[in-house]
Amino acid sequence: MSNHRQLMVSRKITCNSHGEDSHYFFGWQEYERNPYDETRNPAGIIQMGLAENQLSLDLLETWLLENPRAASFMSSGTSLFRQMALFQDYRGLPAFKKALADFMGEIRGNRVKFDPNRLVLTAGATSANETLMFCLAEPGEAFLLPTPYYPGFDRDLKWRTGVEIVPIHCDSFNDFQITEGSLQKAYDDALDRKVKVKGVLVTNPSNPLGTTLSSKALKALLTFVSTKRIHLICDEIYSGTVFSPSGFTSVAEDAVLAECNVSREFVHVVCSLSKDMGVPGFRVGAIYTHNEHVLSAATKMSSFGLVSSQTQYLLSEMLSDKKFTLNYLRENRKRLRQRQKKLVSGLQKCGISCLKSNAGLFCWVNMSHLLDYPSFEAETRLWKKLLHQVGLNVSPGSSFHCSEPGWFRVCFANMSEKTLAVSLERIRSFLSKSLRGQCPQKVLTEPKKLLLYCKSSFTWSIFQPDSTQSERF
Incomplete structure (x- = not known):
């Protein structure tokens, strides 16, 4: 029956070149199943994978x-x-x-x-x-x-x-x-x-x-x-x-x-x-x-x-x-600049750097030092942690065909300033808990030291195998 049904439609609609199986689109699907809302669902996933400008509506x-x-x-x-x-x-x-x-x-x-x-x-x-x-x-x-x-x-x-x-x-x-x-x-x-x-x-x-x-x-x-x-x-x-x-x-x-x-x-x-x-x-x-x-x-x-x-x-x-239009363009650029600075400075306090940018509704964020191994498989593992444990839908670089693992696109203009603050706090908390024995204050005030911790002990901590895993890092 399946073969018969397949013959009733064109090859175009049965091919897999649409790209919907990308992590980029999968992250959206997961967000839609559990969307963050400040009052109705404060533990939900925050959408940071959508390049949408809500700052000047x-x-x-x-x-x-x-x-x-x-x-x-x-x-x-x-x-x-x-x-x-x-x-x-x-x-x-x-x-x-x-x-x-x-x-x-x-x-x-x-x-x-x-x-x-x-x-x-x-x-x-x-x-x-x-x-x-x-x-x-x-x-x-x-x-x-x-x-x-x-x-x-x-x-x-x-x-x-x-x-x-x-x-x-x-x-x-x-x-x-x-x-x-x-x-x-x-x-x-x-x-x-x-x-x-x-x-x-x-x-x-x-x-x-x-x-x-x-x-x-x-x-x-x-x-x-x-x-x-x-x-x-x-x-x-x-x-x-x-x-x-x-x-x-x-x-x-x-x-x-x-x-x-x-x-x-x-x-x-x-x-x-x-x-x-x-x-x-x-x-x-x-x-x-x-x-x-x-x-x-x-x-x-x-x-x-x-x-x-x-x-x-x-x-x-x-x-x-x-x-x-003159006022809109001027004010919109001002708001984008301010919001981008908030994201960049917030990530820097967590020891995470961004590519220097001057446009767009997102930042290209370097998390390669958080990978347990320099590979796209490790990037996927970190992305899943961020999505399911931290509750942030960010887009992994592999879905953008990036040639280097560890880069992520993080959007900042599709949410309120308060929601951005929640997102940054979730990242800070996640890294703080992962740095076993390190107090949150050090994570906030000593980003350079955090980088050293990440390289030496972070990956063992957040990717520590559970009882069902045999792989060692």
Whole structure:
């Protein structure tokens, strides 16, 4: 019977390339079974694996209260409900595309002027990235991606398109930055496998690193794609989360492309309001391209994942309010910077360091010194401890295809400041109990000494085999 049933469906839906078996998604499932709540379930799992920005939702709520006509679809005393409820041009509302293009330019310091006619609206960045795969590559062809990279790309880029991902292995010795050598190595690896490379996809700012591409790395990347005559997709959905005064350069900037002699037809930018505005539920993404073939095909394909007219109208009103957008961007960056500092300083007090970051909704946290052995199996054991014993869903580096065990992505913007404090206290308590005989005060005030304890006695303590285990560490 099972074979018969299998014959009744396509191979596409029975293949396992979706990536849902990743620890990244498993952690979410465990959280959903036992979610933390300050009053109803204070012993539950705290979600630190979701890159969601809840820090500035109050600014959006205030704008809605002050502009009730936008949410009720009223303009000059006239209801727009019927107009919004009926079919619209799948290319999108012109007013929204203009407001979105202006907002994208504002995020980038107005160093780029985006043409609304070159925007393709999609139902989030997931849809945008998949659409570009369909447009740029045949099944079996490949895109190069620097590691570590967002686990969802295994689904977004590969599952339905049949496109392959070839990793560009980046390491901690240079803060996981792309180099000419790593790019060429990945390209050669693909050729050795007789796989045709159609392009490179990067996230800038990076997910999960929380860093922006250095000028050296960006130049190496652009020179590489120009030399190889391949495409570059730059996923810039975290561009509005850059909280340092400088450091982010968009590949959409003409001066950047001109310096490396890169044709704009080979460069495509993915944008979204999910991270920059904190509205992932609105499902608003976009492709920006100067390639006429891609623009035409992606626009036609967008009919499979449209942004609702109601959403477009509401956001066009909000984004057209320049006083609001200016204040939002400034305040949101300030709040992200403050929250990131709280997480970093809290972890430092526990003897745990983070990669220096200047963007994003998360930190790339180094817990390699807490592993009982430098392996991904040991990383998984520590991750399970953190999930089931400490009650924190953090994402292990192996799910991001990191080449070094012991790194974790820890999100900080999807919770209240009080919940973050609970998370840090759980970590402190866990480490304190694991340092047998060491008082909590030492854990709090002597992080350097904690590191020494971790290397000498921590792993034996927290991974001490119980009566059912025979393995020794």
